[in-house]
Amino acid sequence: AQTVTQSQPEMSVQEAETVTLSCTYDTSESDYYLFWYKQPPSRQMILVIRQEAYKQQNATENRFSVNFQKAAKSFSLKISDSQLGDAAMYFCAYRRPTQGGSEKLVFGKGTKLTVNP
């Protein structure tokens, strides 16, 4: 079964600094999607960034970028110029196809990010 591992239960960063959150996954498939979601105290899970496995180029969304290492099955998230509003739980997720066409996600346990002023 596919699994997603986030080895850092908690991380902290100084405002304006850069932080990297780790994620590894296990799969035998060659085509899949990976995601990072952010869950602030408001509980809303918000999509931060997505990566298509067949694309070698790392995805970037403003201050958020990923380091996708397919052979190593690693998908880390880098947050540059950290802001107080970045404080949240961050979840890494893997998408695998299911019967019927829906595509369910498998999530890691999450990393709690604290941003210090």
Add this chain to the structure above:
Amino acid sequence: ETGVTQTPRHLVMGMTNKKSLKCEQHLGHNAMYWYKQSAKKPLELMFVYSLEERVENNSVPSRFSPECPNSSHLFLHLHTLQPEDSALYLCASSRALGTSYYGYTFGSGTRLTVV
């Protein structure tokens, strides 16, 4: 507001009560999901509906009963719950059957406490 609305936001119920959680989306998505989020555990997939048909039930106890009357609405009916069922219940939707996949849109969740 992300396009997926969950009600109620908070719910406290006794073990003998019957209640329902509601999820609504008007994003044109055709797959909907219920997840359970407990402290210090990964999100647990409970049910998947694709095109209003239940395509997955992850060994969820029968005290949880989903209903998907149309592609915009999803319910989770609750009865005779246990204290360990206390958790955040998240609804999500996605656009299935596409060649590109953009992930889920989540609701804000219902914080359920069973007393």
